[in-house]
Amino acid sequence: xxxxxxxxxxxxxxxxxxxxxxxxxxxxxxxxxxxxxxxxxxxxxxxxxxxxxxxxxxxxxxxxxxxxxxxxxxxxxxxxxxxxxxxxxxxxxxxxxxxxxxxxxxxxxxxxxxxxxxxxxxxxxxxxxxxxxxxxxxxxxxxxxxxxxxxxxxxxxxxxxxxxxxxxxxxxxxxxxxxxxxxxxxxxxxxxxxxxxxxxxxxxxxxxxxxxxxxxxxxxxxxxxxxxxxxxxxxxxxxxxxxxxxxxxxxxxxxxxxxxxxxxxxxxxx
Amino acid sequence: xxxxxxxxxxxxxxxxxxxxxxxxxxxxxxxxxxxxxxxxxxxxxxxxxxxxxxxxxxxxxxxxxxxxxxxxxxxxxxxxxxxxxxxxxxxxxxxxxxxxxxxxxxxxxxxxxxxxxxxxxxxxxxxxxxxxxxxxxxxxxxxxxxxxxxxxxxxxxxxxxxxxxxxxxxxxxxxxxxxxxxxxxxxxxxxxxxxxxxxxxxxxxxxxxxxxxxxxxxxxxxxxxxxxxxxxxxxxxxxxxxxxxxxxxxxxxxxxxxxxxxxxxxxxxxxxxxxxxxxxxxxxxxxxxxxxxxxxxxxxxxxxxxxxxxxxxxxxxxxxxxxxxxxxxxxxxxxxxxxxxxxxxxxxxxxxxxxxxxxxxxxxxxxxxxxxxxxxxxxxxxxxxxxxxxxxxxxxxxxxxxxxxxxxxxxxxxxxxxxxxxxxxxxxxxxxxxxxxxxxxxxxxxxxxxxxxxxxxxxxxxxxxxxxxxxxxxxxxxxxxxxx
Numbered sequence: 001x002x003x004x005x006x007x008x009x010x011x012x013x014x015x016x017x018x019x020x021x022x023x024x025x026x027x028x029x030x031x032x033x034x035x036x037x038x039x040x041x042x043x044x045x046x047x048x049x050x051x052x053x054x055x056x057x058x059x060x061x062x063x064x065x066x067x068x069x070x071x072x073x074x075x076x077x078x079x080x081x082x083x084x085x086x087x088x089x090x091x092x093x094x095x096x097x098x099x100x101x102x103x104x105x106x107x108x109x110x111x112x113x114x115x116x117x118x119x120x121x122x123x124x125x126x127x128x129x130x131x132x133x134x135x136x137x138x139x140x141x142x143x144x145x146x147x148x149x150x151x152x153x154x155x156x157x158x159x160x161x162x163x164x165x166x167x168x169x170x171x172x173x174x175x176x177x178x179x180x181x182x183x184x185x186x187x188x189x190x191x192x193x194x195x196x197x198x199x200x201x202x203x204x205x206x207x208x209x210x211x212x213x214x215x216x217x218x219x220x221x222x223x224x225x226x227x228x229x230x231x232x233x234x235x236x237x238x239x240x241x242x243x244x245x246x247x248x249x250x251x252x253x254x255x256x257x258x259x260x261x262x263x264x265x266x267x268x269x270x
Numbered sequence: 271x272x273x274x275x276x277x278x279x280x281x282x283x284x285x286x287x288x289x290x291x292x293x294x295x296x297x298x299x300x301x302x303x304x305x306x307x308x309x310x311x312x313x314x315x316x317x318x319x320x321x322x323x324x325x326x327x328x329x330x331x332x333x334x335x336x337x338x339x340x341x342x343x344x345x346x347x348x349x350x351x352x353x354x355x356x357x358x359x360x361x362x363x364x365x366x367x368x369x370x371x372x373x374x375x376x377x378x379x380x381x382x383x384x385x386x387x388x389x390x391x392x393x394x395x396x397x398x399x400x401x402x403x404x405x406x407x408x409x410x411x412x413x414x415x416x417x418x419x420x421x422x423x424x425x426x427x428x429x430x431x432x433x434x435x436x437x438x439x440x441x442x443x444x445x446x447x448x449x450x451x452x453x454x455x456x457x458x459x460x461x462x463x464x465x466x467x468x469x470x471x472x473x474x475x476x477x478x479x480x481x482x483x484x485x486x487x488x489x490x491x492x493x494x495x496x497x498x499x500x501x502x503x504x505x506x507x508x509x510x511x512x513x514x515x516x517x518x519x520x521x522x523x524x525x526x527x528x529x530x531x532x533x534x535x536x537x538x539x540x541x542x543x544x545x546x547x548x549x550x551x552x553x554x555x556x557x558x559x560x561x562x563x564x565x566x567x568x569x570x571x572x573x574x575x576x577x578x579x580x581x582x583x584x585x586x587x588x589x590x591x592x593x594x595x596x597x598x599x600x601x602x603x604x605x606x607x608x609x610x611x612x613x614x615x616x617x618x619x620x621x622x623x624x625x626x627x628x629x630x631x632x633x634x635x636x637x638x639x640x641x642x643x644x645x646x647x648x649x650x651x652x653x654x655x656x657x658x659x660x661x662x663x664x665x666x667x668x669x670x671x672x673x674x675x676x677x678x679x680x681x682x683x684x685x686x687x688x689x690x691x692x693x694x695x696x697x698x699x700x701x702x703x704x705x706x707x708x709x710x711x712x713x714x715x716x717x718x719x720x721x722x723x724x725x726x727x728x729x730x731x732x733x734x735x736x737x738x739x740x741x742x743x744x745x746x747x748x749x750x751x752x753x754x
Contacts, residue, residue, distance in 0.1 A: 110744075114724060114727035114728070116726055117724060122726075124727065222523050223523075225520075225523030226520050226524075228523075229517075229519035229520035229523065231733075232515060232519065232533065232733065250754070256747070261728045261739050261744050262707075262712070262713060262714070262732075263713065263714045263715070263728045263729065265714070265719055266704075267717065
């Protein structure tokens, strides 16, 4: 008797929970069903991200670094089931590792004490921008997503990512890897579905602080720019990272794009 | 025997002399190192808001003038960008020195053109403008160190649009880092305050700055709009209202023109019960009445802990009643003229809205000059967080008081704004000040002080107060491209 395989149901990852689209819609690829998220799912994801943003940024940099390192461990251990070439998984793991090490270096690199011409201790420190929307590229499926996600998280932000429309499964597999790591619920939210529909809903969301767009679609880029202007969102457009080097050579630009600088003044004496 | 029951503090007039001011009757556009007439021939008077008298005629740049300036700038950039940093820096040092030498003249012109008290233009605007040029002059040959050892290159021609509240200072904030980084700049001063930028153009000539490195295009919003949409512009830096910032960001959608925005604010000034209250009151006054409240980071939402609410308001009101409102050229004046009739009507409309929504208004009684644009310092109590005067930027001498019970509530209320430019914290507990400062979503947080600025310290907003930073090494980054 031949054994009947147990098929996998792919789900969205919102607020730390694996869920179907609230719309009940789904699509099919490679013999697997996956959810076609709705605009309501986008709103739920942003709300979950906002809830997670404060606690995530309040963790120590050391702790966030450990959590990202743990994510790298989780991804490495699932390398064979990610559905992309092994070399791509290796690069994605290394990218996570690279950015895990950034969490407690960013302050020294971007911040500092300002030698103001008055009796004050004045210093400027990087802080996370907040909730960041990511539009993931269509290739490479895993590395392209991780290259955008890792710097966003390392800088202390939380993310809502729209996965590749044509091949979302590696992204949804990443959700499962992260789901068994120490990444707190809501810090990463991953949605599959129609890119145009979801990206516009995300870009128009008033409680989103920044957009990282690696989809490489000029029309969508311009539309995201227009939507961003409504609430003065920060926007970074970039091309998909094809290699570890692509994802890390410009690490500081990636981190700066989702970082605010806060200057504090404290009186000395008096 | 007579008994003195009260003392009337009368001040003799102490007007600053304007004898040393050398203004022309008419200023053209500063393009390619020279003043020239605008193509369409349009000149408009610039008005002294304290007297409503015209001071000089100023050209309005149209699209053809903008194109001419962009072409001249584009032609000048390669040589300027290729100069050794040390040499570029020397020009900026010259400009800094010339600002210092003409400081008194610039202060008087800033005051008559914009309405701000001479004490402020003399002690704040002009010295800070000079120090910004000094600071960035020294960066010109050290750029690599300012951007974490990255290989960098200038962007090219940058367009810069500045507001009317700190005209020369904002021009310095914009020009100094742009030029230090090897860019050439086209500056568009505000419609109501063009004069000190035009004096700065003269200073550029006196410093023998190569033609085309700095252009000054006076005009109105149409001029700025044409500049934003010019070909060959690589970057726009804008300081002004969130509404215009949003328009600019949308206009640049789909282009690779870089953008930094320094926009509006509704900054919270938080007074805890353990603060030194007299000191806090001075800080509240400085926070909201400095420059008539025409300050993007003004402490316009005053959050007072309930236990000290009555005491703080009583002290504040006593202090407010002693503010001297009037002739901006008088050295004793605390609060000068409102910058324009248009701004005055905006302030008045929001104050009316405050009254209509049920807040309690107190404006100080003071003799206001018959001519000119004036608004008496005003305090609103019984303000609810949903009132327009608690939400919208008034950009005038009007403070809205809200209260809180706990530190958590203070933080929540302070952050409950679409803006995030600045905040103030008044407490004598250091640990609390640091904790609150780190929880506030604001680009600048002042503890037990307010409205301090320095060229070494980054300034800029969170959320809808804009993006990008000015000041310090962070201020270099928007004017440089990383090369790989």
